[in-house]
Amino acid sequence: xxQSKQLVQLIEIAIMTGIAIILDLASGMFLKMPQGxxxxxxxxxxxxxxxxxGLKAGLTTGFLAGLLQFVTGGLYVVHPIQFLLDYFVAxxxxxxxxxxxxxxxxxxxxxxxxxxxxxxTLAVLLGSGLKYFAHVISGAVFFANYTPKGTPVWIYTLTxxxxxxxxxxxxxxxxxxxxLLTAPRLLGQxxxxx
Numbered sequence: 001x002x003q004s005k006q007l008v009q010l011i012e013i014a015i016m017t018g019i020a021i022i023l024d025l026a027s028g029m030f031l032k033m034p035q036g037x038x039x040x041x042x043x044x045x046x047x048x049x050x051x052x053x054g055l056k057a058g059l060t061t062g063f064l065a066g067l068l069q070f071v072t073g074g075l076y077v078v079h080p081i082q083f084l085l086d087y088f089v090a091x092x093x094x095x096x097x098x099x100x101x102x103x104x105x106x107x108x109x110x111x112x113x114x115x116x117x118x119x120x121t122l123a124v125l126l127g128s129g130l131k132y133f134a135h136v137i138s139g140a141v142f143f144a145n146y147t148p149k150g151t152p153v154w155i156y157t158l159t160x161x162x163x164x165x166x167x168x169x170x171x172x173x174x175x176x177x178x179x180l181l182t183a184p185r186l187l188g189q190x191x192x193x194x
């Protein structure tokens with residue numbers, strides 16, 4: 001990759017990281033769960049950058065978004081491993097959508113809307129699923145004391161985290177599909193992501 005494209009990529013990563021944090025702060029004001037977690041619309045810019053530049057850029061943006069979550073405060077930390085799972089592994093996981101960057105860009109360029117929607121849905125499902133999995137492990141191990149008496153810890157954490165991650169998946173998928181169907185130029189810098 002030449003230096004000018006690399007500079008553009010770094011600038012876009014910085015911008016999308018900032019947008020992710022703004023979306024996270026906004027969603028946390030209105031959609032926060034009682035023991036933590038919220039509708040994760042912050043994943044939208046992370047997915048966008050991963051579709052545009054590929055896996056490495058997506059993972060970097062997710063990691064930086066987690067780092068900024070830490071810097072901006074509002075964290076609930078009970079253990080260093082829980083901190084890593086909830087604030088670094090979980091947001092970084094959305095960047096895994098970059099695995100689908102090539103097929104998404106090809107489907108968009110070929111104007112195959114059905115394939116585009118399918119690949120975007122798969123990418124968001126994978127990224128959201130990994131984020132969900134990180135939160136479930138954290139919940140089962142470090143927040144078991146919130147489990148109602150008589151309820152198995154794993155059932156509680158699967159359900160609790162599912163109440164905000166399922167809507168997160170649905171909202172992110174719809175928004176990303178609408179964005180990429182109506183503004184395919186969001187994908188259009190032509191960088192090889194292999």
